[in-house]
Amino acid sequence: MSRSSAKGPYIDAKLLKKVLKAGMSGTKMPIKTWARASAIPPEFVGQTFLVHNGKLFKEVFASEGRGHGKIVKRTLTKT
Numbered sequence: 001m002s003r004s005s006a007k008g009p010y011i012d013a014k015l016l017k018k019v020l021k022a023g024m025s026g027t028k029m030p031i032k033t034w035a036r037a038s039a040i041p042p043e044f045v046g047q048t049f050l051v052h053n054g055k056l057f058k059e060v061f062a063s064e065g066r067g068h069g070k071i072v073k074r075t076l077t078k079t
Contacts, residue, residue, distance in 0.1 A: 009039035019044055030059060036071050 003010065012035035020043065022031060030048040040062050050057040051071055060071060 009041070010037060011041055012038040016041075016043070019047055022047065032057060033071070038071050040071060 012033070015031070015033050015035045015038050018031050018033075022029065023043070028048070030050045032050040032052075034052045036051060036053075044062040045064055047062050049060045049062065049071065051060050
């Protein structure tokens with residue numbers, strides 16, 4: 001079941017805070033997160049994330065063409 005369009009996309013507050021902090025400092029270090037359900041807003045484009053898939057962290061790069069999806073779509077849990 002999809003999320004109501006009136007509510008807007010879910011963006012994890014802690015993850016957004018980390019991205020904005022990294023953007024202000026100008027660092028390109030990957031941001032470690034467990035928030036797989038979070039959407040990818042335009043503020044996340046150009047940032048690298050280390051997303052936990054249940055066993056280990058997978059590296060995910062949020063690029064312009066792939067934007068506006070969810071982080072969970074970028075990480076595989078089964079190999």
